[in-house]
Amino acid sequence: MMKFIADRMLGKLAKGLRMLGYDTLYYRGEDPHQIIHLARQEGRVILTRNTKLVPKRASDRIIRVSQDNPFLQLKELFQKGHLSLNDENLFSRCLLCNALIEEIPREEAEGKVPDFIFYQQKRFFRCPQCRRIYWQGSHPGNMQRRLEELLHSS
Incomplete structure (x- = not known):
């Protein structure tokens, strides 16, 4: 790559x-x-x-x-x-510092993300460099749909 x-x-x-x-x-x-x-x-x-x-x-x-x-x-x-x-590879890198993000135990995200996100999500990821926490949400699906639309438009 x-x-x-x-x-x-x-x-x-x-x-x-x-x-x-x-x-x-x-x-x-x-x-x-x-x-x-x-x-x-x-x-x-x-x-x-x-x-x-x-x-x-x-x-x-x-x-x-x-x-x-x-x-x-x-x-x-x-x-x-x-x-x-x-x-x-979608959403495998930290958007802030470019490091590869790693999945973390769900408990490690508690208190570090909004409560409604913690109870809504099952999987969390963290950047080992800047420590930012990520979760699936709707971004990957939305991004993939938008890219497919973009790539198939003239």
Whole structure:
């Protein structure tokens, strides 16, 4: 699975890629040399809207995204063959820090999520880095439906 680094113009795309399970760093800086260095160091593909960002070496991989809307940006990446949809990877990463989330015993979520969520949900997940707690909710189904609509529209 491809690993990405999204530049500061593509924060919502970075979050969308994390929802899909893609290892995606979000680079908030402005230094083009630094983002290229990070991409090389970690074997990542750079995602950018900046037409002036050019590869310095043949091994530098840069994908220019032309769309403004984050969902249309995802569609563009799917259409160009850079992404594939894998149901098992959906919502497997922390949306804040990009780490893989882990299932935790239900009791560990008690008092850390709203009571109605705790009593409504059976499974909980936690980010080992930032400790944010996640639960299934309706997001995965909604996201999958929206992606399928997007991918099948012209």
